[in-house]
Amino acid sequence: MAKVLQCTRRAPGAKYLRTSKQKERKEVVGTVRRALGCEASVSDAAQASERWTKRLLLVDGTAVAYRAHFAFSGKFLHTEMGEDTSTIYGFITNLLMLMEMKPEYMAVVFDAKGKTFRHELYPDYKGQRPPTPEGLVEALPKLHKLLKSLAIPIIQVPGIEADDVIGSLASRAYEDGFLVDIASPDKDFFQLLRPGVRLLRPSPKGTLPGLVPYGVEEFEAEWNLRPDQFVDMLALCGDPSDNIPGVKGIGFKTAPKLIGHFGTLEELLARVPEVTTKRARTQLTTEDGQAAALLSKKLVTIKTDLNLPVLRQPWSQFLLQQPPDGGCSVMTALNALEMKQASKRLAQLWSTP
Incomplete structure (x- = not known):
């Protein structure tokens, strides 16, 4: 890259609190670069370049x-x-x-x-x-x-x-x-x-x-899910950080199990009688519960x-x-x-x- 221009006189040093040492920062950057494949071997780079x-x-x-x-x-x-x-x-x-x-x-x-x-x-x-x-x-x-x-x-x-x-x-x-x-x-x-x-x-x-x-x-x-199933899981358990309602009574413990078993929210709603957890089955049987799940999925889908x-x-x-x-x-x-x-x-x- 080109040389950086010397544009102005440097201002007096600020009163900053250091969050990490320079050596530590280099170690962090190097670790992430290697994990991302930025410093891969020639053979690795050749394989990656194919795609x-x-x-x-x-x-x-x-x-x-x-x-x-x-x-x-x-x-x-x-x-x-x-x-x-x-x-x-x-x-x-x-x-x-x-x-x-x-x-x-x-x-x-x-x-x-x-x-x-x-x-x-x-x-x-x-x-x-x-x-x-x-x-x-x-x-x-x-x-x-x-x-x-x-x-x-x-x-x-x-x-x-x-x-x-x-x-x-x-x-x-x-x-x-x-x-x-x-x-x-x-x-x-x-x-x-x-x-x-x-x-x-x-x-x-x-x-x-x-x-x-x-x-x-x-x-x-x-x-223990596929990434594309994450929205189905959130549709059930909701997301408090975004005020996504989800289905009442279904939390982060039950939702992954339900989606893991049925595959998608839509398949789950089509087979509600097969749900073994009584509380979840009761909520998903109601019109409000199903509506909340479908609405939540629309809200969380990017x-x-x-x-x-x-x-x-x-x-x-x-x-x-x-x-x-x-x-x-x-x-x-x-x-x-x-x-x-x-x-x-x-x-x-x-x-x-």
Whole structure:
């Protein structure tokens, strides 16, 4: 990559709390890169190239920003002038870790303001959630500006959730021969898993901080189901985080067993008398119980077939490369935020082939 421009004098050092040592960060990135196949042997790479010739990384910007806010807002990170940079620091730290994995193509997807078709189906959808924290509201425009200065595509479609945008992009990319990675802590994306479509999820507590690849094998080991059955399971047990009702009396213990046995929600509803669990059978026999299950499945199913111009643009628009200005604007912004370590990491990233 081209040399990074020396754009401005560095600002005074910020009062930051280090979350990990540089050596630890390199170990995390290296581990994830190896797990993703970024450092495969020549023979492994040859086998992979027979099916997947390109790699696309889709970032769930809204979820990553929320996670960054709640992880760092209590640390009171700020510049010497008193500007709160907690959320921005957390987001940029995660973004740099993803960029250091060297994906060829990349985009960050955010939820747009306003309601979606799911609110029309179910007015109480996500109705239990508190308002977006003020600190996150203030940070989002700054994050968008930083992403634009990095020349990373931002996709935000009014009336469409980020999940559906990511689902449709992932499906199109897979059909076009891409290996697709989705960076998100949201379990709803489990339904998209297949060979060639994987998640990058936060590592479990008690392990090195970073991201862990999560694919079909990991899902099946955890849930004893196929990824496409995940929506059927959620249709029964619901999802409190999104206020998805599910069927009363059926929880995360019973739902996987029912779907594992009957295969799909529709097959289960057609054979309710065969259900051995009395409470579940009673609820699924009622009109309300069946309606709740079918509604919940519609709510949790991610769309993968959106045909919008912004989602049909050439893949060349998603290429991850150094900005046209050589990185001057983003370096200036990071220095103004007193994020010296982030500037160093970015400069190193652009100077490494």
